[in-house]
Amino acid sequence: DELHHSPADEHLKNMCVTCHLGNPKRETGPITNESRGGGCLACHLNYNEADSSLSHLTIDRKNHPDYLKNHPSIDLKVGNNHCFGCHNRSGRISTNYEGWHETLLNPDELPTKHSYRIIDQTRVFTYIQDDVHHKLKMDCIDCHNSYELMGDDTRYAHQEQQVDIACADCHRNKADRTVTYAQLDQESALIAGLRYANIANRVFLTTEKRNKALINTEVRNDTMWMHGKNRDTVYVLRPPNAVCTYGKAHHEVSCNACHSAWAPSCIGCHNAYDENEPGYDMVKNLEKQGSWVEFVGEYNAGLPVLGIRKTASGQEIIPVVPGMVLTIDLASYTKDQHDSLLFKRLFAPAAPHTTAAKGRSCVSCH
Template sequence: MKRLITGLVLALLGAVIIFKEAGLKRPAALVREGCLSCHSSVTDPDPSHPIQAFGCFRCHLGNPYSYDKERAHYGMAQNPGDLRVVEHTCGTEACHPQIISRVKKGLMATNRSILETIQANWPSRASISYGTPAARVADLLSDKPPSNLALDHYRKMCAGCHLWKPRKDYDGEAGLRGGGCSDCHVTQQEISSKDGFNTFRHPEITTRIPSENCIKCHNRSARIGLSYSGRWESEGYGTPYEGAELSSRKLSGNRFYLDLPSDVHFSKASMECVDCHTSVGLMGDGKEYNSISAQVDITCESCHMPMLSRLEEDENLGRRLLRLNRRIPDPAGGKIAFTVKGTPVYNLQEKGGKLIFFRKSDGLPVEVPRGSAEKPHHVMEGHERLSCQSCHSLWIPQCYGCHVSYDESAKQTDWLTGEKTRGRWSEARSLMRFSRPSLGMRASAKVYPVAPCQVFFKSESFSLLTLSAFDPHTTSAKSRQCKDCHGDPKTIGLGEGILTRKEDEWSFRSSFSFNTEETRPDFLFDSFVTLDGKALHGNARDGTRPFNDTELNRILDVNPCLGCHKSYRDPIYKDFSASVRRFREGGDLPCLQ
């Protein structure tokens, strides 16, 4: 009896095994990887990574020898671009080893610029115990991460946008951010896999990166991703209403936008972000920078006053990028542009004496107006330090008064761990503007558009008033007028108000009053400097500052003349000091008649 039972059990077991084995789908022909036995029909992510040649394992790891789902998927990397696994996937010796070491040192992975800025001023000011600083996101992901109050703020308010962040960990826009290489190189098309069990539409990999991949992150703070296409984050009214709903002109986080003039590169040629921004500027060059301006290598001059050079046959990077793009024609011995760091701008080519720009998305050629170094307005004495942006930026998003509160008793989600931890931050703002940019001196000693960063830390009663110089990405072909700088108090950093001459002295009256209740007794929102050159905003990490008294005086000295002498060609500007002397001595000048 016992034997019979044992026999029966064995027979049953055998039958089950035979049945299961028979039921397993096996590839008809021999394949190298077990993955394809289930995922038999997968589209190629792009022509450079054909599945026929690469298979799945090379990128996604796992166990290619098993036909069992569990075992096959063990150790698999769903997103090979994730910086935690990328050395074993995209970055293996045979593939892109140099790029991933660059990317990991690049600002999008380190957030070094943010981390340094936020930690720069807090230790001496905040009474709450201050620990070790962190230099990069990776430090915070280590086993024993540095910790301090500024970093807690970073974790909860800023750390949702960097390459280490896993993808799809949150709903909405936050879930689209992050994912290492995939953050930028995988398009956001819906993965419409499941038509039949076996068909799988592989996410598309590309170097023709659509701007939406950039704007999913670059829509806060300086908001250049929005400004470029003429969108300005509004005061949140959600107007005009649509049906019974608020406006559909929505941004993430229940924000809304208004339509403003867009950047000329967008309105004239619908250029995408990567049409200008190079691989080196975006992924870094292997050095670890602490500011965006140091990493980015594209400049206005790269295209409009280009350094052209022949694309030699052995010029590796330019050729490779061209091949990857597959839309832009080969210059075939013609000249292409190079950035200040020597990155080939392969989509700007010289053809028959003309500068032709090719859109990376579709290869459409657009003729680029050549900036002329010899035109009087670009070579005027006294204007040597002007950046292109100072005259050609139409508007800049400005956020005045950032009132930060910290509630120790409440909890808030840490973007890096996904856990709710003690301490909750909240921010309120006083006002927002999109008006004409104020100008100041950028660290590189260039005149640049500036926007304020005015942190009022409520719980600790200190404030940090700095200026941030950046290209607002609101380029206008037509420049601002002379008087916009040489007589506009807002532009030169005094603020909105009345600037006039009284008894041979300049006099300024701000449109704001002091408001001790909201800020502090000596503070006016848009006054970055006083008329006698006392800087009210400063101590930016990179040294960006408002104009000083000498600069202010020199700017304003031109003002009285600008009624008549509007042209750069005007002879009085050839030697302005001499002209002023002549004017002061009186005589037969027409303006004194």
């Protein structure tokens, strides 16, 4: 337990860390929308109908030996439901991807003539527009690779830095970065071999950022293809529109800046520590007295604001959302009246996962 007892540490314990994979899975059963953490099981555990019907029997194994007849699978079939439990919060990329935007409605307030979805029994979402890749029935792992999800032996300060893939890795004008099966690293070769047969002669595309093989891609007959990892679907990888790459007018504009149809934003968060509020320590998985409490102003959805991210290699125009429009009442936690309100108005880089084939208009930026 590296977290201690500062206001920030307690905030993490009360609000955040349950999604992290180090949080153990303590209950028998399949991964659902409400699952959090679970280590390897969070992604690789799959139940079939027979497994699920007998899962409750594992509680009393001595008197119900039938549990031995069925066992859930630990496999490579990582579906979107495995991602959803953790990624339907914060940036909400799982709900965004499917086209759902959170509201402040209560379940008993729903109009009858609209498309709504209830998550976690209390959170009400309304449908806006799903990602073009979701329309094509692509899974999260069709894009994201094992090194992003399980690590590449590097400890990154920010989660986004671990992301390796980019739109241009698949949507490019020519297959200029490739490797053969014989050139695959050990991890990629093992996973590719388990997923696909007869790939000894296959040529794979690689990522530009870290030169990792995209094991579900293929270069064949001067055409680039993508194979679905969980289903027998093959997609032609189309090059970007000429306007995206012509000249240098937009060479600093990211693909997401133009092609994100919408992004969620939360306005007016207020955090206060209430010593009488029943709380939960998500590190120790114990109930406790006293907790940070969040109050939300409103949820919005629309074209994302654009910001400039500067790095040592240059600058890039990217989507950003209000990442911290936040007031923390320090005095309510420390009991020191000399501590004042801590106010922050910061924007966070965003990958909305609401890609549209048609980019935003010139007028929306200029």
